[in-house]
Amino acid sequence: MKVTVVGAGAVGATAADNIARKELCEELVLLDIKDGITEGKAMDFAQSQTLLGSDTKIIGSTNDYSKTKGSNVVVITSGVPRKPGMSREELIGINADIVEGVALKILEESPEAILVIISNPMDTMTYLALKATKLPKNRIIGMGGILDSARFKYFLSTAMNVSAQDLQAVVIGGHGDTTMIPLTRLATYNSTPVSNYLDEETLNKVAADTMVGGATLTKLLGTSAWYAPGAAAATLVEAIVRDEKKLIPCSVLLDGEYGQKDICIGVPVVIGKTGWEKIIDFKLNEDEQAKFNKSADAVRNMNAALNKIG
Ligand SMILES: NC(=O)c1ccc[n+]([C@@H]2O[C@H](COP(=O)([O-])OP(=O)(O)OC[C@H]3O[C@@H](n4cnc5c(N)ncnc54)[C@H](O)[C@@H]3O)[C@@H](O)[C@H]2O)c1
Numbered sequence: 001m002k003v004t005v006v007g008a009g010a011v012g013a014t015a016a017d018n019i020a021r022k023e024l025c026e027e028l029v030l031l032d033i034k035d036g037i038t039e040g041k042a043m044d045f046a047q048s049q050t051l052l053g054s055d056t057k058i059i060g061s062t063n064d065y066s067k068t069k070g071s072n073v074v075v076i077t078s079g080v081p082r083k084p085g086m087s088r089e090e091l092i093g094i095n096a097d098i099v100e101g102v103a104l105k106i107l108e109e110s111p112e113a114i115l116v117i118i119s120n121p122m123d124t125m126t127y128l129a130l131k132a133t134k135l136p137k138n139r140i141i142g143m144g145g146i147l148d149s150a151r152f153k154y155f156l157s158t159a160m161n162v163s164a165q166d167l168q169a170v171v172i173g174g175h176g177d178t179t180m181i182p183l184t185r186l187a188t189y190n191s192t193p194v195s196n197y198l199d200e201e202t203l204n205k206v207a208a209d210t211m212v213g214g215a216t217l218t219k220l221l222g223t224s225a226w227y228a229p230g231a232a233a234a235t236l237v238e239a240i241v242r243d244e245k246k247l248i249p250c251s252v253l254l255d256g257e258y259g260q261k262d263i264c265i266g267v268p269v270v271i272g273k274t275g276w277e278k279i280i281d282f283k284l285n286e287d288e289q290a291k292f293n294k295s296a297d298a299v300r301n302m303n304a305a306l307n308k309i310g
């Protein structure tokens with residue numbers, strides 16, 4: 001297996017570190033446009049491997065796509081992160097060209113690759129990558145819901161004072177401060193509804209904290225988060241390369257599922273070696289479906305903005 005991570009900044013390097021530690025591939029390429037950075041980080045990682053006991057071959061590449069040749073999975077993190085006070089959507093003007101250019105160059109070397117899109121605004125970048133590359137829909141996966149769900153579990157576990165490992169909780173919808181939908185009704189603690197343990201006010205606060213989880217970290221850090229995003233990316237790569245058939249909420253192209261068409265947005269999907277393999281219908285209630293439709297409208301408006309900048 002060969003995995004490439006494009007963008008060796010905060011998220012890309014953290015994803016690469018997690019991928020190497022988990023030994024998800026024999027060869028891992030880190031590509032960036034910044035001279036020397038990828039070679040330096042690859043060497044630093046390789047030296048850390050001697051301490052951690054894993055044997056992944058790590059290669060740094062300054063914009064040399066020939067080194068990415070034959071990649072099975074490519075994680076695209078290249079682009080600009082937001083600053084405090086900004087929304088993810090404000091990044092569209094800069095990141096659209098970067099993501100489109102990278103996706104096309106990657107496919108010249110790795111025509112069979114599965115692409116994992118991370119750059120923001122992620123749902124729109126996923127849609128853009130799909131339209132630009134014309135790849136089969138199952139090979140383009142936007143990473144957002146897995147991270148938002150991790151934050152949802154974190155806030156639930158904190159409120160309940162229990163292990164997050166005992167919780168099942170999923171966020172669907174757009175990966176935006178106002179568009180994501182933490183599915184509180186369906187969240188469980190060892191198969192029992194979390195509403196057995198938390199009152200409505202607390203559950204509403206958990207959902208609200210989850211939705212602004214990324215913004216809260218951006219305010220604290222001065223740039224957006226990287227540890228959980230990097231771990232989330234590696235978890236997704238793991239599900240692909242190990243053909244895990246794991247249910248992970250991801251942004252994928254809908255064709256009537258959840259009442260929407262021609263849009264990439266977060267829904268629960270089964271991930272395996274061919275990419276996302278099927279969409280699972282959670283049977284939303286009326287209120288959840290109304291929120292999903294509203295979220296889809298916002299993502300669709302963002303997609304429409306691509307025409308103005310492209
Ligand atoms: N989907 C998610 O859940 C999620 C989570 C965290 C961050 N993000 C997004 O991921 C992106 C990266 O965030 P970050 O914190 O790693 O930023 P960063 O600035 O630390 O790293 C971005 C890297 O991309 C590189 N880059 C820019 N243009 C490139 C190109 N054409 N080819 C190759 N590399 C290029 C830059 O040189 C830089 O090293 C941002 O858009 C951020 O909003 C998304």
Ligand SMILES: O=C(O)C[C@H](O)C(=O)O
Pocket residue numbers: 081082088120147175213214215218224225229
């Ligand atoms: O918040 C951001 O802008 C980055 C990312 O989408 C996140 O959720 O951490």
